Amino acid sequence: xxxxxxxxxxxxxxxxxxxxxxxxxxxxxxxxxxxxxxxxxxxxxxxxxxxxxxxxxxxxxxxxxxxxxxxxxxxxxxxxxxxxxxxxxxxxxxxxxxxxxxxxxxxxxxxxxxxxxxxxxxxxxxxxxxxxxxxxxxxxxxxxxxxxxxxxxxxxxxxxxxxxxxxxxxxxxxxxxxxxxxxxxxxxxxxxxxxxxxxxxxxxxxxxxxxxxxxxxxxxxxxxxxxxxxxxxxxxxxxxxxxxxxxxxxxxxxxxxxxxxxxxxxxxxxxxxxxxxxxxxxxxxxxxxxxxxxxxxxxxxxxxxxxxxxxxxxxxxxxxxxxxxxxxxxxxxxxxxxxxxxxxxxxxxxxxxx
Amino acid sequence: xxxxxxxxxxxxxxxxxxxxxxxxxxxxxxxxxxxxxxxxxxxxxxxxxxxxxxxxxxxxxxxxxxxxxxxxxxxxxxxxxxxxxxxxxxxxxxxxxxxxxxxxxxxxxxxxxxxxxxxxxxxxxxxxxxxxxxxxxxxxxxxxxxxxxxxxxxxxxxxxxxxxxxxxxxxxxxxxx
Amino acid sequence: xxxxxxxxxxxxxxxxxxxxxxxxxxxxxxxxxxxxxxxxxxxxxxxxxxxxxxxxxxxxxxxxxxxxxxxxxxxxxxxxxxxxxxxxxxxxxxxxxxxxxxxxxxxxxxxxxxxxxxxxxxxxxxxxxxxxxxxxxxxxxxxxxxxxxxxxxxxxxxxxxxxxxxxxxxxxxxxxxxxxxxxxxxxxxxxxxxxxxxxxxxxxxxxxxxxxxxxxxxxxxxxxxxxxxxxxxxxxxxxxxxxxxxxxxxxxx
Numbered sequence: 033x034x035x036x037x038x039x040x041x042x043x044x045x046x047x048x049x050x051x052x053x054x055x056x057x058x059x060x061x062x063x064x065x066x067x068x069x070x071x072x073x074x075x076x077x078x079x080x081x082x083x084x085x086x087x088x089x090x091x092x093x094x095x096x097x098x099x100x101x102x103x104x105x106x107x108x109x110x111x112x113x114x115x116x117x118x119x120x121x122x123x124x125x126x127x128x129x130x131x132x133x134x135x136x137x138x139x140x141x142x143x144x145x146x147x148x149x150x151x152x153x154x155x156x157x158x159x160x161x162x163x164x165x166x167x168x169x170x171x172x173x174x175x176x177x178x179x180x181x182x183x184x185x186x187x188x189x190x191x192x193x194x195x196x197x198x199x200x201x202x203x204x205x206x207x208x209x210x211x212x213x214x215x216x217x218x219x220x221x222x223x224x225x226x227x228x229x230x231x232x233x234x235x236x237x238x239x240x241x242x243x244x245x246x247x248x249x250x251x252x253x254x255x256x257x258x259x260x261x262x263x264x265x266x267x268x269x270x271x272x273x274x275x276x277x278x279x280x281x282x283x284x285x286x287x288x289x290x291x292x293x294x295x296x297x298x299x300x301x302x303x304x305x306x307x308x309x310x311x312x313x314x315x316x317x318x319x320x321x322x323x324x325x326x327x328x329x330x331x332x333x334x335x336x337x338x339x340x341x342x343x344x345x346x347x348x349x350x351x352x353x354x355x356x357x358x359x360x361x362x363x364x365x366x367x368x369x370x371x372x373x374x375x376x377x378x379x380x381x382x383x384x385x386x
Numbered sequence: 387x388x389x390x391x392x393x394x395x396x397x398x399x400x401x402x403x404x405x406x407x408x409x410x411x412x413x414x415x416x417x418x419x420x421x422x423x424x425x426x427x428x429x430x431x432x433x434x435x436x437x438x439x440x441x442x443x444x445x446x447x448x449x450x451x452x453x454x455x456x457x458x459x460x461x462x463x464x465x466x467x468x469x470x471x472x473x474x475x476x477x478x479x480x481x482x483x484x485x486x487x488x489x490x491x492x493x494x495x496x497x498x499x500x501x502x503x504x505x506x507x508x509x510x511x512x513x514x515x516x517x518x519x520x521x522x523x524x525x526x527x528x529x530x531x532x533x534x535x536x537x538x539x540x541x542x543x544x545x546x547x548x549x550x551x552x553x554x555x556x557x558x559x560x561x562x563x
Numbered sequence: 564x565x566x567x568x569x570x571x572x573x574x575x576x577x578x579x580x581x582x583x584x585x586x587x588x589x590x591x592x593x594x595x596x597x598x599x600x601x602x603x604x605x606x607x608x609x610x611x612x613x614x615x616x617x618x619x620x621x622x623x624x625x626x627x628x629x630x631x632x633x634x635x636x637x638x639x640x641x642x643x644x645x646x647x648x649x650x651x652x653x654x655x656x657x658x659x660x661x662x663x664x665x666x667x668x669x670x671x672x673x674x675x676x677x678x679x680x681x682x683x684x685x686x687x688x689x690x691x692x693x694x695x696x697x698x699x700x701x702x703x704x705x706x707x708x709x710x711x712x713x714x715x716x717x718x719x720x721x722x723x724x725x726x727x728x729x730x731x732x733x734x735x736x737x738x739x740x741x742x743x744x745x746x747x748x749x750x751x752x753x754x755x756x757x758x759x760x761x762x763x764x765x766x767x768x769x770x771x772x773x774x775x776x777x778x779x780x781x782x783x784x785x786x787x788x789x790x791x792x793x794x795x796x797x798x799x800x801x802x803x804x805x806x807x808x809x810x811x812x813x814x815x816x
Contacts, residue, residue, distance in 0.1 A: 084639070087666070087669035091639075094629065098629075101640070121633070208423045231604050231605035231624070232625055234603075
């Protein structure tokens with residue numbers, strides 16, 4: 033096991049990617065993810081890897097498409113406005129069954145929005161990361177350690193299921209320093225990619241990486257096959273932390289950095305005798321429905337806490353089939369909810385019981 | 387000490403982020419849990435830069451430091467902005483060369499350190515922040531001097547390694563005040 | 564009976580273009596060059612969006628279908644990941660000189676060690692004959708029904724001239740395929756472009772001035788006539804840049 037080191041979230045993401053076999057990074061500068069690209073630009077030349085600053089986010093994502101087609105672990109990173117530009121290539125990669133890693137260190141939106149931490153790209157990441165019928169794997173770390181751990185998982189599952197994976201972080205996680213233990217490079221298992229385009233060498237028919245199916249039947253068959261894979265992923269790969277939910281009358285649902293603050297509020301509420309728990313999704317797609325269904329068995333009410341206008345609320349309602357009220361508390365980009373604010377919401381929810 | 391919640395604030399360039407980095411590494415070296423949340427963006431460019439650090443034996447949930455146990459301020463705007471946030475019973479350490487104010491709150495303890503002036507006087511130019519760090523160490527006892535010395539060897543870049551003795555001198559000066 | 568002409572191995576037996584389209588000639592030339600250089604087994608081609616969108620079915624090498632205009636970025640990704648492979652893009656004028664201008668210019672300026680085959684027929688073919696960035700002043704298209712008015716729609720882009728100004732471009736030549744002599748010259752240029760890449764000398768582009776009988780509303784023979792009369796004066800044939808003798812073969816990988 034490696035030693036414990038202190039790292040900034042953005043840099044830890046980069047180092048974790050390298051240790052998980054990524055040697056091809058294509059990026060474009062944007063706050064608050066720039067340290068990730070800067071770290072890559074420093075490390076990649078020393079380990080025989082590629083760091084390329086592209087002319088645009090569009091080009092960077094398409095370079096990832098090319099490198100992924102050649103079978104390597106490729107990645108790009110950006111922040112919200114830049115991710116919008118990457119959605120074209122993301123859709124093509126979904127349609128071409130290409131694995132890759134995309135990091136979104138979210139900032140406030142819409143438009144140029146702000147540069148402070150936000151979670152306002154939940155809808156984009158989980159519902160429409162590109163045009164067409166598609167999903168990508170979406171991971172929501174809440175600490176620098178978890179960012180590192182989920183980078184490994186994201187690459188592994190992307191390769192296994194042949195689809196893009198996203199780390200949905202935010203400016204707070206990207207900028208924050210925490211102690212972290214990195215994996216040893218030798219621990220990574222790479223899968224065979226017989227579909228990759230690296231030249232047929234006269235040994236096989238030519239491989240084609242393609243998302244175009246002009247015959248409607250063929251397109252539908254391809255998409256349906258892909259959705260069977262998605263159904264399997266939904267059954268097996270959803271992840272959540274259930275914190276003090278066993279006896280909880282009230283359940284907070286929160287992810288990422290925001291969930292840490294919610295956790296402080298849960299502790300404070302417990303001290304006051306309110307039975308509150310926290311369900312913290314680690315995967316936003318697939319969404320951890322089973323954890324919520326289980327929590328709903330005894331919880332009276334749910335509260336979503338997000339750094340957005342409440343983009344996850346409907347997913348929680350759907351997961352529990354609207355069997356319990358689901359309310360929302362949050363702020364938009366840059367205003368991080370405080371434990372005291374969340375505690376006040378919990379007390380409001382618990383009414384006279386608090 | 388089980389949990390130390392501190393906020394270090396000043397103008398960009400005064401070294402508040404470096405202060406935060408040093409104490410964060412001390413926490414790491416003492417095998418504690420640490421979060422270090424810096425401000426970033428335009429405020430870094432000539433505005434105020436601040437850094438929230440939590441060092442704890444416990445798992446740290448919220449990394450926010452809204453009510454620091456100990457506040458370190460290096461300029462007047464930061465003083466004005468944050469003096470009211472210090473937790474009752476907490477401390478404020480300020481550079482009295484640059485902040486010409488007396489703390490009116492009676493529920494917190496104030497330490498006036500003429501750090502900028504002392505740095506000039508003791509040939510420790512640019513190390514006012516480290517003098518304050520020495521005072522911070524004396525006030526909070528969050529770690530040992532040995533750990534701080536070990537930490538400087540880690541965080542000072544190799545090409546500036548010759549500055550390590552000066553840094554340690556600055557810490558000791560701050561501790562003795 | 565003696566065989567005097569046959570399909571080259573890297574050209575697969577499919578029909579992806581309109582009857583009489585010069586794309587067929589150009590696609591065949593690229594396939595012949597791959598086979599003559601013996602590189603088909605290690606070549607990765609990038610098909611664009613446009614008339615050559617299904618070029619992945621026509622070329623026998625490994626192929627990628629790229630988003631519209633992004634072929635040079637996709638090619639960059641492939642080449643950086645697999646520098647021993649030969650990587651080419653096969654793009655039309657809308658793809659290369661409109662939506663993909665940034666990708667084209669920056670792949671060239673990086674001196675990306677790839678080969679670009681650029682087919683310029685002054686029109687969007689696949690979508691049914693709209694104005695292209697290379698449509699001529701006054702040219703009537705579906706979206707310039709009164710002729711391309713340069714005051715409103717701007718001027719055509721001369722790609723070889725543009726890219727020749729960039730230090731990263733090693734080789735740029737404009738050719739056409741309207742007769743045997745020109746077809747042979749075009750093939751020679753394409754071969755040189757691939758060789759430039761094999762020698763690690765950087766970015767190479769061959770612009771092939773071509774026709775669109777279907778959307779121009781002309782027979783294939785008359786289309787070549789129109790091309791000679793109207794396009795070649797605006798897009799003169801020739802070598803626009805050739806630094807292959809000077810470059811050391813140290814292109815970025």
